Amino acid sequence: MNALSRLILGTAFSLTLVACAGGPGTRSPSLYDRLGGQPAITAVVDDFVANVAADKRINAQFANTDIPRLKMLLVEQICAGTGGPCRYTGRDMKSAHAHLKISQADFASLVEDLTRTLDKFKVPAREQNELIAILAPMKSDIVTVK
Ligand code: HEM
Numbered sequence: 001m002n003a004l005s006r007l008i009l010g011t012a013f014s015l016t017l018v019a020c021a022g023g024p025g026t027r028s029p030s031l032y033d034r035l036g037g038q039p040a041i042t043a044v045v046d047d048f049v050a051n052v053a054a055d056k057r058i059n060a061q062f063a064n065t066d067i068p069r070l071k072m073l074l075v076e077q078i079c080a081g082t083g084g085p086c087r088y089t090g091r092d093m094k095s096a097h098a099h100l101k102i103s104q105a106d107f108a109s110l111v112e113d114l115t116r117t118l119d120k121f122k123v124p125a126r127e128q129n130e131l132i133a134i135l136a137p138m139k140s141d142i143v144t145v146k
Contacts, residue, residue: 030083031130035123038079044117045074051113058109061100081134093141101145111135 035041049071053059062070079086090096111132118128 031127031134032079032082032084034127035082035131037084038075040121041078041082041084042075044121044123045071045078047120048114048117049074051116052110055109055113058106058113061102061106078131082131093138097142098144102143103145104143107139107143 073090077088080088
């Protein structure tokens with residue numbers, strides 16, 4: 001084997017090692033997996049909705065809401081949005097919130113309630129930021145009043 005073929009083979013081997021370093025499928029774990037999958041997301045949604053229910057700034061807006069259904073849809077939505085094996089079966093964010101007159105302040109209160117839950121469950125800052133970054137763009141469809 002001459003020097004050139006050794007170099008080519010050696011390079012190919014190194015590239016194979018790099019490609020395999022993450023095990024089968026080299027993509028880094030999805031946010032869904034890093035959050036802890038379905039059990040963790042269900043626990044987060046339960047605690048978050050309890051925070052919202054106790055939050056006098058916004059809980060009146062949920063007076064006529066079917067809470068078990070809302071929780072189920074939030075789990076689906078977060079699962080699907082973070083790369084998990086779910087399909088979101090609820091309404092789009094505009095239709096779901098159109099009748100509610102939600103303000104920027106209401107939205108901020110809800111994000112605060114979610115953050116309190118994520119802190120309680122010791123979700124690391126990176127995963128918290130990634131989750132908030134997935135939800136933040138929905139704001140323009142949800143906030144309808146000044
Ligand atoms: C990023 C923020 C938010 C997300 C991801 C979100 C997500 C959802 C989802 C998935 C549903 C169920 C949709 C359906 O019924 O088909 C829903 C319903 C609802 N959301 Fe939100 N929401 C957000 C912000 C807010 C805020 C700020 C409020 C009020 C303070 C709010 C109040 C409600 C209420 C009252 C319902 C039930 C509506 C009904 O039963 O007709 N949401 N939301």
